[in-house]
Amino acid sequence: MRSVLKGGSAARGMALGRARLEQPGRILVDDRPLAAEEIEPEVERLLAAIGLARDELRTLRDKLHGTLASDVGDFLEAHGLILADRDLVAGLVDLVRLGRYRASAALKLQRDKLVAVFEAMEDAYLRSRKEDIDHVLGRVQAALVRESSVEERKLASRVGEILVSDVVAPAELVPLAENGMLGAVLTNGSTLSHSAILARSLRLPMVVGVDEALGSIADGDLILVDGEHGEVVVHPNAQDIARYRHWQREQVQIGKRLARLREAQTLTRDGVPIRLYANAERPADVARARLSGAAGIGLYRTEFLFLQRREIPGEEEQFLAYRDLVLGMGGLPVTIRTLDLGADKADASGVALEEEPNPALGVRGVRLALRHPQLMITQLRAIVRASSYGPVRILVPMITLVEEIHSVRRMLDQCVRDLRSTGQDIAGQVELGAMIEVPAAAIALGGLIRYVDFISIGTNDLVQYVLAADRANDHLGTLYDPLHPAVIKLLAQILAIARRARRPVSLCGEMAADTRYTALLLALGLEDFSMHPGALLEVRDRIAQLDHAALLRHAPALLRASSGARIAGVLDRMQA
Template sequence: RHLLEGSGASRGMALGRARLEQPSRFLVDETPLEQGEVAAELERIDQALASARGELRALRDKLKGPLAREVAEFIEAHSLILADPEFIHGLHDLISTGRYHASAALKMQRDSLVAVFEAMEDPYLRSRREDIEHVIGRVQGALSRESSIEERKLASRVGEILVSDTVAPSELVPLAEHGVLGFILTAGSTLSHSAILARSLRLPMVVGSHQALSHLQDGDLILIDGDTGNVVVHPTAQDLAGYRHWQREVAQQDKRRARLRDAETRTLDGTTIQLYANAEMPGDIANARAYGAAGIGLYRTEFLFLQRKDAPGEEEQFLAYRDLVLGMGGQPVTIRTLDLGADKADSAGLALEDEPNPALGVRGVRLSLRIPQLMHAQLRAILRTTGYGPVRILVPMISAVEEIITVRRMVKECAMQLRTEGHEIADQFDIGAMIEVPAAAIALPGMIPHLDFVSIGTNDLVQYTLAVDRNNNELGDLYDPLHPAVLRLIAQTIAVCRRTRRPVTLCGEIAGDVNFTAMLIALGLTEFSMHPGLILEVREIVNAINRAELRKLAPSLLHATDRESIRSVVQSMRAQFRPIVENVALAPSQA
């Protein structure tokens, strides 16, 4: 048993087999063998070869139909290499005569055989070096696997956990559909798009586990904890008992919270709190309805654009937005216009010049206004859905009032065109701004006359306020929503909206984190937007606290000059919770 550490990016636990994206990374022991160790090392390599042959036989037996015929050639080629007397004799000779450990002998055989294939003139034969790589990787995996017979039996009955450097948002859904139970990434951020999507899919994810690829082998049994960021390799009976206890607790928790699906979200002293859902995929709409969301507080349209050769046209967007609105059955829907930058534009079919700092470049509304035809197509698609239910338009990355004025003019132009063409659209529609740039929060009193509502995007607001790249693993300790400057900008935004009677929603990741629920209510927030799967958990907290008592603590929050003082105040708010939620612990600064 050993422990790998990282940062929890998506909550929950999973038990499964490690599936390495780069299974060729193996630890090679290059120290020479003692004479007395040779016999045992020969036995190790023979057992690893036998295990690899067995894996290939099992794979051949599992395959059926056309797939079996398609891969039979590769299985046969790999089996022949594993049975080749010259290959086996070479390994034995390196171990017994050269006194190499089995892992080092395999590497030397691999290097020698690959050199032969690379010297071939025929491109096809040269390409077959990959077979050598795969075979050696399979034997190295069998050689390095330190699991017992009982563990291997258990591993054969559970699903897979992907271990990789990174994973693209577009890959998450198909991986989940194929049974992947969780993710361990050596890089990544708790606030990356992939982490956000993993939370939406309720798949545990650990990021920043730097040693995962070098210390794990394919097939290792691992226990992943997306709350703590810990990965247990070769878990013990005690670890497995803890996992089963967690499963029972989750089942009881889900049963208890299921009763809240149709309940109101109301504090003990009678204040109604609106809980909206963030969405990007069709499945999120069904979950929003199932968990009793008050509507969609943020629909991320960029997921329609990513991983395509061409940007989606008006009609394709309209059909997606229409299905969204119809799926919510008359509840309000807030659709955010495209929020992409140069770093992701290429994967969305938009050609932009590379930027040295995309986070401070052409992104959000800046991109949309630079490509008017793109913005017009999206606005027309959104406006056409207003005839099917209540729809609001949210504009990201606003930093100046002129941007809002320009967008309002474009919306008016598109509406006139649509009415002229005979489309039935609403008589009027609300337009709001994302407050995620400090300049927007500070200048909000001058912007507010041009806005119908406001949405606070804390993920970027924290990043831009603190000058901390939220995707930089080295700066994780500095990225802190409990920084005094961040809290004051949030409180100031809420105060301006309350004073001018404009609705204000917070849709950043802290909206769905129960560690921040009481604090945000203390600051005056009454509208939250979060991943659908978190709604019942937040509702349970809201129904257990007294808003009036929390509001008395707001001055203490805003007058605090350091993060520890703020954390102390937030911790004291737990006294507002009923015993049923006493197990909720305040998270560290990493949100």
């Protein structure tokens, strides 16, 4: 019998297929004790599975690009660090050698022990990290039982299927999508989680928060995932399927229209020029940015140069990477963000940092740079040297105080003087900008902005800091709302201050790439957007449909609205 299940739209699109029910993290156990002669072969089998799981994570990390690599890559790196933990591996080996447990049983025992430790923690954030243990040990278990032919059959069986599960790790989505999975339905999850961000980039329809999914959907049921409206139709009827076919035909036409926009200028319907830049992290992102007609690179994340290694990259290595980036953009402007590592990722980078209970609010971004000035000086020198090959700007993350800008400015000026004194060919001036993602910097921007050449709004962190809500926390999905009046008022204030100070301002968070917010951002006065390259054509198409002058007239109504729901209502009327 047909039924409709409601949830949240995490990734737009529609998919029709057979349900595949799955419980992530489940470890199948062979509890037979090992004979003496089986112990060492079982240890070798366990270590090989850990190595294979680690290699898979590294391969997945290399496949990710841009925003995806930054956001989802954090999870992959965290999981890689867990697999590299000597105590974890030694504990598993001891269970096999001393306890005569088979590898699968050792994984189950270790998992239960670690989860119990995490569940006993008082800090809610740390308690939530028990899911990392599930995902990592589940991946080792999958590697443990894998034979290439079995795995190929398993992945091939995903063709035409839709995952129905409690949760799905970002690392699991990539191979599933590559092997034909059509969409995902989750009982848990947030529309702003890392898995949701990844699903959007993969164009994989996803509906989350469907509480009754596992109880209402049977394995093999035909289901229609409607990521446009946040619902799942179980046993769809002829009318549902006709609606899906109509949507498919529309997507073909939209694809043709977007292809024609690759070389087009970004203009509103009334002819106002808007600049669309690309976020990037790896060389492949640069090629995608050029292909999509980006006006330049609005945010180049440098963390990938530092991660998954034991030594800090030197000036020459960094210079060559930045030079290739600048040359790859063929004279278009490039904004390079300085290192934004925290204690959660530093262990994978060779940067020595103490563990912190909350790395998101700890020593990261400019705070790390000022504690390790040589790290910053090396990076600044490399960027300044690359500036001789094309227009380059430097963006500093996590700015909170004017004094931080002054300190970085002094470092930059000294680097320029030193390089010029040795005869280095560098640009006449390399602009210095601040990432506005800390509420204190946004509120006090009037006093800070005179000391920078430009600013960039990082909405991903700004929104969660303003609302005190982790965007990856499934239980806080309703709190993390970019349309909250406090967020909208703060964005309007930032844009107004930048306009009065005649400083360029761009926005580079997920909001820039989401066409649901395009009209809102234009109404608030934003003219420079920066997003992952895959979103550029859709946003350009959306901008072409909007009348800029009409949108500006709605700004007062947006700022008067007292709730996110009322702001959404104003947006609906603006675009009617």
